[in-house]
Amino acid sequence: MSKKVAFLQGNEAAAHGAIYAGCTFFAGYPITPSTEIAEVCSVELPKVGGKFIQMEDEIGAMSAVLGASLAGAKALTATSGPGLSLKQEIIGYGCIAEIPVVIIDIMRGGPSTGMPTGPSQSDIMAAKWGTHGDHPAICLVPASVQEIFDETVRAFNLAEKYRTPVMVMPDEIVGHMRERIVFPEPGEIPVIDRTAPSVPPEKYKPYDTSFGDIPPLAAFGSGYKFHVTGLNKMEDGFPTTKAPIVQAEEERQVRKVEANKADIMKWEEYMVDDAEIVVVAFGSTSRSARFAVNAAREQGIKAGLFRLITFWPFPEERMLEISKKVKAFITPEMNLGQCNGVVRGCIEGNAPVYGIYHVDGEPVNPEEILKKMKEVK
Amino acid sequence: MSYDYEKWIRPGKLPHIWCPGCGHGIVMKGLIRAFDTLGFKKENTCIVSGIGCASRLPGYIDCCTLHTAHGRAAAFATGVKMARPEMDVICVGGDGDGCAIGGNHFIHMCRRNIDMTYIVMNNKIYGMTGGQFSSSTPTGAKASTTPYGNPDPAFDIAKLAIGAGATFVARGTAFHATQIDKLIVEAVQHKGMSVVEILDDCPTTYGRRNKFKSVVEMMNNLKETTVPVKAAEKMTPEQLQGKVLTGVLYKEEGRSDYTTEYAKVIERAQAAKK
Ligand SMILES: Cc1ncc(C[n+]2csc(CCOP(=O)(O)OP(=O)(O)O)c2C)c(N)n1
Ligand code: SF4
Numbered sequence: 001m002s003k004k005v006a007f008l009q010g011n012e013a014a015a016h017g018a019i020y021a022g023c024t025f026f027a028g029y030p031i032t033p034s035t036e037i038a039e040v041c042s043v044e045l046p047k048v049g050g051k052f053i054q055m056e057d058e059i060g061a062m063s064a065v066l067g068a069s070l071a072g073a074k075a076l077t078a079t080s081g082p083g084l085s086l087k088q089e090i091i092g093y094g095c096i097a098e099i100p101v102v103i104i105d106i107m108r109g110g111p112s113t114g115m116p117t118g119p120s121q122s123d124i125m126a127a128k129w130g131t132h133g134d135h136p137a138i139c140l141v142p143a144s145v146q147e148i149f150d151e152t153v154r155a156f157n158l159a160e161k162y163r164t165p166v167m168v169m170p171d172e173i174v175g176h177m178r179e180r181i182v183f184p185e186p187g188e189i190p191v192i193d194r195t196a197p198s199v200p201p202e203k204y205k206p207y208d209t210s211f212g213d214i215p216p217l218a219a220f221g222s223g224y225k226f227h228v229t230g231l232n233k234m235e236d237g238f239p240t241t242k243a244p245i246v247q248a249e250e251e252r253q254v255r256k257v258e259a260n261k262a263d264i265m266k267w268e269e270y271m272v273d274d275a276e277i278v279v280v281a282f283g284s285t286s287r288s289a290r291f292a293v294n295a296a297r298e299q300g301i302k303a304g305l306f307r308l309i310t311f312w313p314f315p316e317e318r319m320l321e322i323s324k325k326v327k328a329f330i331t332p333e334m335n336l337g338q339c340n341g342v343v344r345g346c347i348e349g350n351a352p353v354y355g356i357y358h359v360d361g362e363p364v365n366p367e368e369i370l371k372k373m374k375e376v377k
Numbered sequence: 378m379s380y381d382y383e384k385w386i387r388p389g390k391l392p393h394i395w396c397p398g399c400g401h402g403i404v405m406k407g408l409i410r411a412f413d414t415l416g417f418k419k420e421n422t423c424i425v426s427g428i429g430c431a432s433r434l435p436g437y438i439d440c441c442t443l444h445t446a447h448g449r450a451a452a453f454a455t456g457v458k459m460a461r462p463e464m465d466v467i468c469v470g471g472d473g474d475g476c477a478i479g480g481n482h483f484i485h486m487c488r489r490n491i492d493m494t495y496i497v498m499n500n501k502i503y504g505m506t507g508g509q510f511s512s513s514t515p516t517g518a519k520a521s522t523t524p525y526g527n528p529d530p531a532f533d534i535a536k537l538a539i540g541a542g543a544t545f546v547a548r549g550t551a552f553h554a555t556q557i558d559k560l561i562v563e564a565v566q567h568k569g570m571s572v573v574e575i576l577d578d579c580p581t582t583y584g585r586r587n588k589f590k591s592v593v594e595m596m597n598n599l600k601e602t603t604v605p606v607k608a609a610e611k612m613t614p615e616q617l618q619g620k621v622l623t624g625v626l627y628k629e630e631g632r633s634d635y636t637t638e639y640a641k642v643i644e645r646a647q648a649a650k651k
Contacts, residue, residue, distance in 0.1 A: 025460055046646035051459050051639060056485040060452035063445065063482070067425070067456025070443065071464070075456070093446050201420070220441040221461035223420050227387075227436060229444040230428075238390070238436065 004183040010148045010175040011078075014104050014168065015040035017152030018076045020184065022191055023102070024050035025073040027064035029057055029083060032116045033172045034106035037078035058083035062090035066099050070228060072219030074156055074193075078104040080172075081114060084123055084130065091165055092131030093230045095253065098207070098217070100159035100194055102152070104168045106175040107283075107334075109361055118361030119172035121283055122335035127167045128312050134250055136257035138166040138264055139312040141282040145179035150189065151309065157192040158264060162256050163214050169311070171334060173284035173363060197224065206237040207249070213256050257313060266309040267318070271297065275304030276327045277373050280319075280343050282308040285332050285364050292369035301373055308339075316346035323347035328376045332356040332364040352376070385409045385419075387439045394433055398584075398592030400551035400577020401431050404498050407549075407557025407575075408469070409438070414562050422465045425454040427474035429505045430579070431498040434469050448479030451486040451495065458493055462636035465565065472499040473511035476532055480512065487541035487570050492634040494564045494571045497534055500579040508582025519586040535626050538572035544629040545571035548622065551578065552599040556623075563625060569634045576603070576621070 008016070015037050018026075026041040028034075042052040051068075055061040058079055065075035079087060084105045094101055107123045109115030123130075127139040138158055142151040148170055159166040197204050197216040206226045208215045215235075218224035231239035232246045240246065257264065271293060272278055281289040286307040296303035306322065308315070323329070328351055331340040340355040347353070354376055358364050386409075395401050412422065422440040426432035428447035435442035441464075445453040450468045458466045468475075475483050475497045486495065502520060503509040510520035510527050513534060517526045538546045545567035547560040557575060564571035578584060578595040589595045606624040609617060 025456070027456060043646075046639075046643040047650050049643060049647075051643075053455065053459060053639075055452065055455070056481050059449065060455075060482050060485070063449040063452035064456035064459070066445075067443070067453035067458075068460040069456075071423075071457045071460035073460040075460075089446055090449065220423050220443075220457060221421065221464045225420050225439065225441045227442045227444070229436070230446055231444070 003185065006181055006183065007178055008145055008181050009036060009178050010145045010170055011036035011106065012040050013145045013149040013181055014078070014152050014170070015044060016183070017149035018102065018156065019044055019048060019050070020149070020189070020191070021074065021153040021156035022193070023074045023076045023156065024048070025065065025068040025075040026050070026052045026077065027055050027061040027068070027075070028077050028079065029055055029061050031080045031083045033108055033175055034078045034080045034104065037104055041076070058086035059090060062087040065101050066090065066094050066097070069099050069101050070220050072222060074100070074160070076102045076104065078106070080106045080108045081110040081120070081123060082112065084126060088126070088131040092133060092135060094165040095131065095135035096230055096232070097228050098163045098253065099165070100163055100217070101165045102155045102159050102168065103165060104152070107169055107171045109359065115361045117172070119284065119363060120334045120359070121171050121285065122338065122359065123169060124311055124335065124338045127169060134254060136162070136164050136254050137312040138162070138164065138257060139310070140166070140168045141308055141311045142168065142170050143174060143283050143286045143307065145177060146181045147309070148174065149181055153189050153191070157190070160192045160194040161214070162260065163194060163217055164256060171283040201225065205235045207233060207235045209235060209252065213252050213259065261313045264310055265313055265315050267315055268307040268309065270305040270307065272304035272306055272322060274302055276302040277330060277376060278304045278306050278322055278326050279330045279332065279369060280306045280308065280339060281332055282311060282339070285334060288364050288366045289332055289369055291366035292373065295366060295370050296373050301377055303373055314342055314346065319343060319346045320348065320350070323350035326351050329353040330356065330369065330372050330376065332369050334358050334364065380410045380413045382406070382409050385412055385438055387437055390437050393437055395430060396581045398578070398580040399430065400500060400579070401434065401498055403551040403554050404496065404557060404575050404577060405434050405437065407554060408434070408496065408561060410558035411561035411565065414558060415565055417465055421463070422467070423457050425450045425457065425466065425468045427470045427479055429471040429474045429503070431469065431471035432474055448474055448477070449482065450474065451479060451482035454493055455486060455491060458491055458636060459639070462492070466493040467565070468493060468495040470497065471504065472497055472501065472513040472534065473503045476534055476537065477512040484537065484541035487538050487543035487572065489635040490542060490544055490570045490632055492569055492636060494561065494573065496561065497572065497574045498577050499534055499574050500577050500583060501531070502579050502583040504579040504582050508579070508586060521582070534574045535572070539627045542570070543572045543627070544569035544632050545625070546627040547625045548574045548576065550576040550599040550603055550623060552596050553623065560625070567628065569632060
């Protein structure tokens with residue numbers, strides 16, 4: 001039997017990826033350029049017995065997906081810039097209460113209403129620091145329609161495995177482009193479900209660290225009863241202000257991701273081994289960068305591409321290693337240097353990091369990158 | 378009739394945080410009596426709250442409990458109920474939590490006619506943060522942020538719920554304690570969205586500023602300013618001046634609830650697929 005092939009939009013692929021991963025609940029609020037995800041979910045979820053609800057705003061949507069997840073559903077919400085800002089307080093709730101959920105943010109121009117139909121990559125720092133307080137952050141940045149599908153499946157797997165909210169952030173170009181996609185067979189990409197408790201209900205504690213840093217999560221309505229709060233909590237889920245417990249719990253929440261970086265991080269190195277100039281890019285910008293690298297090689301410039309697929313956690317160690325061998329980095333991005341700052345932050349000044357920044361709604365094109373390579377060579 | 382309060386109180390979680398004379402504890406007792414009367418199962422019962430003194434209630438009750446963010450109880454609860462329609466979902470919280478910061482979710486929850494019950498403990502003030510005015514503080518009243526008297530008009534929460542589409546709306550008071558569980562039982566038994574507003578008091582941050590000399594005086598005020606709907610039928614407009622009605626204020630039978638309607642969506646989607 002040949003595999004199912006389709007010509008899909010990135011946003012459509014995201015919705016199909018979610019359903020492949022076992023998503024049975026979507027709550028959202030319409031916003032360009034992410035709306036197709038909600039539309040496809042409204043069509044497809046009920047077909048598989050899942051549920052779709054259009055909430056009154058993004059705060060409500062974020063709250064509803066956390067509620068549904070606590071009741072045992074794999075849940076998805078999708079939005080863009082202004083909606084991401086509204087969701088932020090409740091994303092923090094998901095982090096501290098440790099609730100698996102996936103948030104797709106199709107990046108458009110900002111701040112505020114900005115450019116609703118213009119592409120952008122300017123929510124990258126908001127993915128890490130948008131909600132207040134210290135918290136873990138996982139953020140995936142796919143660059144093609146197939147990759148949106150695959151990374152959405154992976155996002156659910158990471159959310160379930162690490163019991164935490166996970167963000168998928170394609171830029172508008174990737175979200176709206178149409179490409180060929182091959183649907184994986186059921187089971188072809190492994191689908192991970194959250195670890196259910198192995199203890200009987202009367203022994204269950206929702207943050208029991210005797211099972212390791214990621215405590216099993218029971219579902220409301222499954223025979224287990226427990227308390228969930230957004231206050232700093234103890235292993236039984238009840239609030240505490242006891243300093244050693246609060247410190248230990250906050251550190252554990254962050255450690256869940258930091259100690260498992262190797263499992264979560266994903267990137268692609270293209271001709272980086274002998275490169276003198278390395279372009280660090282993600283999303284649609286990385287597609288321009290690949291063109292530029294190919295063109296540069298033809299002209300004898302030793303260029304390479306470091307394509308981020310996971311943005312958070314950031315591959316700091318690998319970036320540092322590479323920085324010891326290269327003459328320069330270039331970060332083409334549709335923002336004013338958010339990735340540039342992160343690269344600088346991990347390379348101990350070993351090489352200059354040049355930026356090409358667009359916030360005008362125009363993509364970064366290959367010629368600009370090639371030109372910059374020639375300048376810095 | 379005797380009630381099994383202990384069965385529903387979480388071991389080791391008392392004493393509660395509420396001040397002496399606070400009305401929220403009276404509501405909690407009423408809720409427990411209602412659960413006991415209804416024969417609820419702990420594992421199948423979910424209480425969802427927001428943030429505030431009133432919203433601390435779920436922590437004391439032994440069932441599935443979800444203490445969410447300020448104003449968001451209705452939206453979290455919507456997710457729980459959609460994912461598990463077979464659960465009994467009860468929201469509790471203050472007037473500020475439910476109807477000021479949470480007002481948007483509150484009205485849309487009512488509009489959807491979800492088969493849940495929302496209990497608003499209306500003490501007319503933001504108690505937890507020290508007595509700032511809320512969307513139900515009476516005009517002219519003193520709060521820490523209305524030192525010259527409140528210029529804002531107050532929401533009539535029951536009317537808001539009716540206007541937004543809830544199909545069962547009742548009002549009680551902390552003074553009429555034995556009525557609270559009866560209203561909650563009727564609300565829960567109603568198929569569709571039910572809202573129960575309980576007028577209670579915050580002696581600490583409201584009473585003090587508004588010249589109530591004691592909790593007893595506040596309690597008496599709840600008694601004197603309210604009239605049961607039945608009794609009101611026989612009263613003249615003059616007699617009803619300044620009175621707030623209590624009891625079952627609105628009941629609409631026969632309108633389908635949200636999760637039942639969504640089950641039909643699933644049926645239609647699956648029929649179209651075949
Ligand atoms: C987003 C947000 N804004 C403000 C607050 C501060 N806050 C906590 S409780 C509260 C008011 C609670 O009042 P109410 O809901 O009426 O309940 P009460 O304390 O009177 O029982 C406020 C303003 C908060 N926790 N979160
Ligand atoms: S501050 Fe007011 S609302 Fe809060 S517990 Fe005390 S009396 Fe009750």
